[in-house]
Amino acid sequence: MSDNRIHELNTLKTIAEKLNEATDVRDMLRDVLKELLHLIELDTGWIFLINKQGEYELAADYSLPEGLTWNRRQPLCTGGCWCIDRYKDGRLKTAANIISCKRIEEVIEHKWGETRGITHHATVPLRAGKEKFGLLNVAAPKKTHFSDGELALLEAVAFQIGTAIKRNQLVEKERRHALIEERNRLAQDLHDSVNQLLFSIMLTARGTKEMTKQPDIQEMLTYLQELSQEALTEMKALIWQLRPQGLENGIAAALLNYANVLALKMESEISGVSTLPCHIEEELWRVGQEALNNCKKHAGTNQVYLSITRSKQTVEMVIRDKGDGFYYDETTSIPTLGLKGMRDRVMKLGGSFNLTSAPGQGTMIEIIIPL
Known part of the structure; x- marks a missing residue:
């Protein structure tokens, strides 16, 4: 076996070991790129991740020349x-x-x-089977050509990287499923145990009150009843947060049911929504849930409007009330952690989040998420 072939096999073995150790995609790309360039004796490299909409981002780079790092790597982060x-x-x-x-x-x-x-530079698609994830680019000073052997080695490494990215995606998907299952289990436990205990306390207080004629004891039992009822309502809302009943029937049904739990009167307009990807439906639910909670607690009205519209490329959700509102414009920071959390959820999916509010004119939240 030639020295060249041994070197190629050692390179693939070293890269495979690095990929198997990695748990975070970006750390993995950075470490593997550095190791690859060292093994194949090249000077610099960078990796683009590219989504299904064709949008790219610089995910890793190593030993870039000064010109490519200008203005926070703008030459690599913008343009075609x-x-x-x-x-x-x-x-x-x-x-x-x-x-x-x-x-x-x-x-x-x-x-x-x-x-x-x-x-x-040489460029190689990162792929696993027919699925593509981005590009690996490598270069060296005054190197204007890569041999067939060099390109074949880069292709083998790129396939390893693509397979590792796919594996990480599957692990993350499994983790999300496990989290949903755990929330469902906890919600069921709360419903079967704590919920029933609170209901029993409320009934016991009511029955005991009917057995005494002493006003002070009756007053205390009435207070106990009210506390139990309040705790029961809070528990129902908590169970809903853990496991939205009706989400299996779609996001619109889940939010309508949750509005009923909060005693909100919801007017809705649903268009083009049949099924949505599970992760998008889950995030829409969390955003809608927070918006309805805010309406219940702060708007000073029980009237709320919901609109969900799906097109071929996006899903848009609008939640609006005509309650008290508050002062807000785009030059001020988002006022609460709940609203910031809603925005972060939407931004994580590459969507847009718009908040409109003014004193006495209600509040409107509009989100658009790409499909």
Whole structure:
């Protein structure tokens, strides 16, 4: 076996060990990129992750020349290039030599910094089976061509990275399912034990009150009844937070049912909604739940409007009340942790979150999430 072949196998073995140790995708990409460049004796590299909508982000880089790090890596984080364009239109399917790099050309043109003599790079799709996740780019000073052997090795490593990304996605999906199952179990336990105990206390207080004629004792028992009823209502709301009844029938049904639990009168308008991806439906539920809770506690009205509209590419949800409202404009920070949590949930899915409110004019929350 030739020295070249032994070196390739050792490289694949080392990369595989790194990938098997990793649990966080970004840490994994950074560590593997550094190790790969060291093993194949190249100078610099970067990895783009690209979603199904064709939007890309710089996920990892190593030993970039000064010009590519200009203004927080702007040359790599904005604009298009040959490899991204061909990845998106399906023409880039295997490892390829890049004749020249548009991003580096822009660095030189705008004099953003030195490039260490790097003008070209190889680019390789990260994939697992037919599913693609992004691009691996590697380069070295004055290197304008990669041999077939080098490209084959890069392709093998890129396939390993793509498989590890897919594995991490499956692990995360399983973790979310486990979390949902645990919430369901806890909700059932609360319903079967604590809920029943509170109901029993309330009935016992009512029965005991009827057995005495002493006003002070009757007053205390009435107070105990009221506390039990309040705790029972809070417990029902908590169980709903853990396991929304009706979510199996869709997000609209779940929010309508929750509004009933909170004694809110909801007017709804649902359009184009049949089924949604589970993770999006779950986040819509959490956002809607927080918005309805805010209406119950702060709006000073029990009237609320819900709209959910699904198109081919997005789902839009609007929750509006005509209650007390509060002062807010886009120049001020979002006033509560609950509202910030709603915004963060939406932003995590790549969506937009808009809050509109004014004293005496109610509050409206509008979110749009890409599908």
